[in-house]
Amino acid sequence: MGKVCTFRKGYGISKENLSSDGTPCVLYGELYTTYKTAIAKRIKSKTSLDPTTLFHSKKNDVIIPCSGETAEDIATSVCIPYDDILLGGDLTVIRGDLDGAFLSNQINSVRKYDIARIAQGKSIVHLQADELKKISIAYPTIEEQQKISGFIDKIDERIEVQNKIISDLKVLKKELCNRYFKSVHNDTSLGYVTLKDILTERKEYCSKDGTYTHGTLSKEGVSPKTERYDRDFLVKNEDKQYKVTHFNDLL
Numbered sequence: 001m002g003k004v005c006t007f008r009k010g011y012g013i014s015k016e017n018l019s020s021d022g023t024p025c026v027l028y029g030e031l032y033t034t035y036k037t038a039i040a041k042r043i044k045s046k047t048s049l050d051p052t053t054l055f056h057s058k059k060n061d062v063i064i065p066c067s068g069e070t071a072e073d074i075a076t077s078v079c080i081p082y083d084d085i086l087l088g089g090d091l092t093v094i095r096g097d098l099d100g101a102f103l104s105n106q107i108n109s110v111r112k113y114d115i116a117r118i119a120q121g122k123s124i125v126h127l128q129a130d131e132l133k134k135i136s137i138a139y140p141t142i143e144e145q146q147k148i149s150g151f152i153d154k155i156d157e158r159i160e161v162q163n164k165i166i167s168d169l170k171v172l173k174k175e176l177c178n179r180y181f182k183s184v185h186n187d188t189s190l191g192y193v194t195l196k197d198i199l200t201e202r203k204e205y206c207s208k209d210g211t212y213t214h215g216t217l218s219k220e221g222v223s224p225k226t227e228r229y230d231r232d233f234l235v236k237n238e239d240k241q242y243k244v245t246h247f248n249d250l251l
Contacts, residue, residue: 001094001096001132001133001134001135001136001137002132002133002134004096004097004098004137004139005094005095005096005098005103005133006094006095006096007092007093007094007095007129007132007133008055008092008093008095009055009066009089009091009092009093009129010026010028010055010063010086010087010088010089010090010091010093011054011055011088011089012049012053012054012055012088012089013025013027013047013049013054013086013087013088013089014027014088014089015027015029017047017048017049018045018046018047019046019047019048020046021046021048022046022047022048022049023046023047023048023049023051023084023086024043024045024046024082024085024086025043025045025046025047025054025085025086025087025088026040026043026045026057026063026078026080026085026086026087026088026091027045027088028065028066028088028089028090028091030044030045031063031064031065031076031077031078031091032065032068032073032076035078037078037153037156037160038077038078038079038101038104038105038108038149038152038153038156039078039079039081039100039101039104039149039153039156040078040079040080040081040085041081043082043085047086049086051084051086054086054087055086055087055093056083056084056085056086056087057080057082057083057084057085057086057087057093058083058095059080059081059082059083059100060079060080060081060095060098060099060100061079061080061087061093061094061095061100062077062078062079062080062093062094062095062100062103062104062107063077063078063080063087063091063092063093063094064076064077064078064091064092064094064107064115064127064132065090065091065092065127066090066091066092066126066127066128067090067121067124067125067126067127068119068124068125068127069124069125070125071116071117071119071125072112072113072116073125074115074116074119074125074127075107075108075111075112075113075115075116075119075127076108077094077103077104077107077108078104079100079101079103079104080100081100081101092127092129092132094132097142098139098142098145099142099145099146099149101149101150101152101153102139102145102146102148102149103137103139105148105149105152106137106138106139111135111137114135114136115127115132115135118131118132118134118135199250202243202244202245202246202249203243204243204244205241205242205243205244206241206242206244207239207240207241207242208240208242212242212244214242215245217251222245222251
């Protein structure tokens with residue numbers, strides 16, 4: 001990146017400096033909590049600090065944290081599509097002639113682990129601009145970059161809409177369940193049993209020999225175990241037995 005980009009640092013804004021009006025700004029922590037896609041279309045925060053003493057963005061700048069809790073987390077970037085957004089401390093600002101959204105998407109995907117490998121530190125991980133300069137990137141013509149980033153942006157917009165629909169449906173489901181089961185609970189004509197009267201614990205085990213799919217349980221439900229959840233290196237006993245589940249089991 002050092003051959004096609006220059007690197008600067010934001011400075012001078014903390015949470016205590018935020019206000020309800022003033023100049024739009026981006027803080028370091030917002031890369032983890034607020035901006036979930038490659039482009040910061042809606043700038044959330046403002047500050048009433050004197051803007052003449054602070055770092056101003058240029059349209060197409062890409063920002064990335066200078067420090068983070070893990071090496072993987074730190075490889076998180078966002079494109080600022082506006083001039084004169086104030087950029088706070090602990091942010092590295094990447095500036096060049098590439099399409100910012102294209103570069104940000106590349107950093108957040110195929111370059112993520114390249115960047116994670118150059119991060120330094122243990123309890124707090126640091127990312128130096130001099131190390132970022134060594135990261136290799138690929139890019140076509142600027143027109144092609146813009147087409148690629150525009151297409152990805154359309155997908156991100158679709159995901160945002162679908163997530164809103166899912167969120168609304170979860171609220172509806174919760175309200176319906178609460179209303180229905182509360183009415184059932186108050187129905188004196190029904191009989192009640194404890195779970196121990198109708199459920200038993202399945203105590204069937206099998207080693208990881210291919211007989212069954214090795215699964216994992218997460219907030220999204222049960223799914224086949226992937227590299228993301230691979231913890232086999234922690235298992236010292238090669239003959240470890242795993243619980244077996246069947247259709248309609250409760251976990």
